[in-house]
Amino acid sequence: MTDTICALATAPGGALGIIRISGPQSLEILSRVFRGSGDALTYPANTIHYGHLVPLLQEGSGEVTPHKVTPHEILDEVMVSVFRAPHSYTGEDSVEISCHGSRYILNKVLELLIACGCRMANPGEYTMRAYLNGKMDLSQTEAVADLIASTNKATHQMAMSQLRGGISTELGHLREQLLRLTSLLELELDFSDHEDLEFADRSELLDLTKKIDNHITRLSKSFKTGQALKQGIPVAIVGKTNVGKSTLLNALLKDDRAIVSDVHGTTRDTIEDTIDINGITFRFIDTAGIRQTTDEVEQIGISRTYSAIDKARIVLWLIDAEPTSEEVQEMHERCKDKSLIIIFNKIDIISNRSTESLFSHLSSLTSHLLSITSHLLSISAKFGTNLSNLESTIYQTADIPSLQENDIIISNARHYDALTRAHAHLERVLNGLNNELSGDLLSEDLHLILDTLAEITGGQITPNEVLGNIFKNFCVGK
Ligand SMILES: Nc1nc2c(ncn2[C@@H]2O[C@H](COP(=O)(O)OP(=O)(O)OP(=O)(O)O)[C@@H](O)[C@H]2O)c(=O)[nH]1
Numbered sequence: 180m181t182d183t184i185c186a187l188a189t190a191p192g193g194a195l196g197i198i199r200i201s202g203p204q205s206l207e208i209l210s211r212v213f214r215g216s217g218d219a220l221t222y223p224a225n226t227i228h229y230g231h232l233v234p235l236l237q238e239g240s241g242e243v244t245p246h247k248v249t250p251h252e253i254l255d256e257v258m259v260s261v262f263r264a265p266h267s268y269t270g271e272d273s274v275e276i277s278c279h280g281s282r283y284i285l286n287k288v289l290e291l292l293i294a295c296g297c298r299m300a301n302p303g304e305y306t307m308r309a310y311l312n313g314k315m316d317l318s319q320t321e322a323v324a325d326l327i328a329s330t331n332k333a334t335h336q337m338a339m340s341q342l343r344g345g346i347s348t349e350l351g352h353l354r355e356q357l358l359r360l361t362s363l364l365e366l367e368l369d370f371s372d373h374e375d376l377e378f379a380d381r382s383e384l385l386d387l388t389k390k391i392d393n394h395i396t397r398l399s400k401s402f403k404t405g406q407a408l409k410q411g412i413p414v415a416i417v418g419k420t421n422v423g424k425s426t427l428l429n430a431l432l433k434d435d436r437a438i439v440s441d442v443h444g445t446t447r448d449t450i451e452d453t454i455d456i457n458g459i460t461f462r463f464i465d466t467a468g469i470r471q472t473t474d475e476v477e478q479i480g481i482s483r484t485y486s487a488i489d490k491a492r493i494v495l496w497l498i499d500a501e502p503t504s505e506e507v508q509e510m511h512e513r514c515k516d517k518s519l520i521i522i523f524n525k526i527d528i529i530s531n532r533s534t535e536s537l538f539s540h541l542s543s544l545t546s547h548l549l550s551i552t553s554h555l556l557s558i559s560a561k562f563g564t565n566l567s568n569l570e571s572t573i574y575q576t577a578d579i580p581s582l583q584e585n586d587i588i589i590s591n592a593r594h595y596d597a598l599t600r601a602h603a604h605l606e607r608v609l610n611g612l613n614n615e616l617s618g619d620l621l622s623e624d625l626h627l628i629l630d631t632l633a634e635i636t637g638g639q640i641t642p643n644e645v646l647g648n649i650f651k652n653f654c655v656g657k
């Protein structure tokens with residue numbers, strides 16, 4: 180990490196563009212291209228300075244040096260923020276130059292910095308340096324990416340909690356418990372020939388293991404919610420042709436996204452877009468209407484409808500007439516592990532009395548066949564009738580636990596993978612304890628769990644840590 184790196188930190192096209200420099204030569208490089216009050220080399224930490232960026236003069240020897248500039252040579256009028264190691268994002272000397280957002284200026288500044296010895300940063304290199312310099316652990320670096328990608332309250336809250344070290348703290352508690360268990364077992368091994376010493380009995384070890392098991396299971400289970408919040412909950416809109424699926428998609432999006440027409444089979448391919456309901460992202464997928472057809476392209480479209488159902492967590496089954504019991508049966512089969520919401524559309528052209536009789540018929544049909552059906556409602560997609568009711572039904576159906584500020588939700592597949600592996604090892608420990616397996620075999624698995632969990636934060640478990648814990652937390656014998 181002796182290189183000094185530079186990169187544009189902001190998206191192109193804004194009024195301002197921020198160029199970040201980080202590394203041991205940051206201040207030296209700044210002093211060669213920046214003219215402000217005093218020498219930039221001596222600027223104290225955490226200060227901000229007004230000045231001008233100026234080009235370099237190539238001398239005969241090829242040496243690049245600053246020179247006196249005339250006003251027309253000034254590249255840009257800028258503000259420069261100075262950070263000094265270790266009190267910066269990366270933990271190194273760093274500089275942020277706020278320029279005007281012109282692509283020309285920003286490219287020229289980067290060229291200038293590279294001519295002075297900077298190297299273009301690799302993706303994520305600032306954050307990687309922050310990790311390598313101990314400014315944050317691995318799970319926090321991942322939270323930085325999540326925070327930047329967050330699009331709603333829920334994803335923002337998850338990323339912020341992870342960035343504040345929520346996962347690290349949670350894993351810290353788990354590690355304490357695991358170390359205690361390891362210590363108890365190793366104590367038993369180390370002093371097994373001392374008959375006068377008394378050790379924790381196996382039931383105590385079993386209780387502690389079960390406690391850890393619950394803890395890991397709780398974290399692993401939160402992954403489903405974490406994924407749903409991060410990627411958006413998939414909701415498929417399905418039904419026969421012409422029932423108003425595309426009209427409903429457009430109404431929910433408040434946008435003319437899909438083609439609507441009274442021609443049967445208008446939608447051929449799936450059309451997807453997202454909306455936020457109460458801070459949670461839902462991914463709505465409009466699909467080709469289901470019907471018997473000889474049209475090859477339409478058949479492909481319908482097979483995509485079925486795969487959209489497979490991938491969905493919630494299925495909106497739109498109808499505009501009484502479905503046959505075969506149709507009900509088919510939906511039942513396809514939506515066994517989903518939440519199904521049956522929506523009767525076009526109530527604007529149906530009399531109240533027919534709606535009532537249809538509903539009572541549907542209720543009897545569905546209560547008989549669809550044990551999974553949780554909701555049945557009527558709307559007019561065309562006129563927006565009852566849509567807010569539909570939205571709240573969708574929200575309730577998603578069954579997202581309301582997040583408290585300090586809730587730890589696992590949303591990262593790498594973390595989930597490590598937790599799953601750790602859990603498998605723990606199951607072996609549990610079995611081992613139940614089957615009176617010897618302590619050294621159990622402790623091997625416990626060390627694997629510690630290592631696996633340490634992967635999440637990138638920490639290291641040293642044997643000294645285990646040893647230190649033995650004598651810190653336990654007295655030998657009574
Ligand atoms: N009166 C009334 N007409 C509606 C309503 N919703 C949709 N329609 C009409 O029904 C026709 C079909 O609507 P679409 O949204 O294209 O239906 P679809 O289910 O997407 O049809 P396909 O793509 O062919 O499967 C259009 O003429 C819509 O204007 C509604 O709530 N009330």
Ligand SMILES: [Mg+2]
Binds near residue numbers: 424425445468
């Ligand atoms: Mg359509």
